[in-house]
Amino acid sequence: MTAEFHIKPQATANTSTSSTELTCRKCKSPLSRIKRSAFAKFFLFGLPFKKYMCYKCSRKTYRWAAK
Numbered sequence: 229m230t231a232e233f234h235i236k237p238q239a240t241a242n243t244s245t246s247s248t249e250l251t252c253r254k255c256k257s258p259l260s261r262i263k264r265s266a267f268a269k270f271f272l273f274g275l276p277f278k279k280y281m282c283y284k285c286s287r288k289t290y291r292w293a294a295k
């Protein structure tokens with residue numbers, strides 16, 4: 229029987245460094261802030277979600293923007 233452990237060192241070690249710079253999970257390039265669509269605005273109204281886009285791989289992502 230094999231046990232597989234997925235250790236994520238950056239989850240605990242990367243808290244004090246600049247967290248404002250958001251990067252794409254896929255290609256690690258910086259994300260650009262884009263406007264939320266009317267659809268997202270409706271469903272995420274009042275929630276601190278912000279929409280970001282990676283222009284390198286055309287991925288859109290929502291990030292929780294709470295302080």
Ligand SMILES: [Zn+2]
Nearest residue numbers: 252255282285
């Ligand atoms: Zn990307």
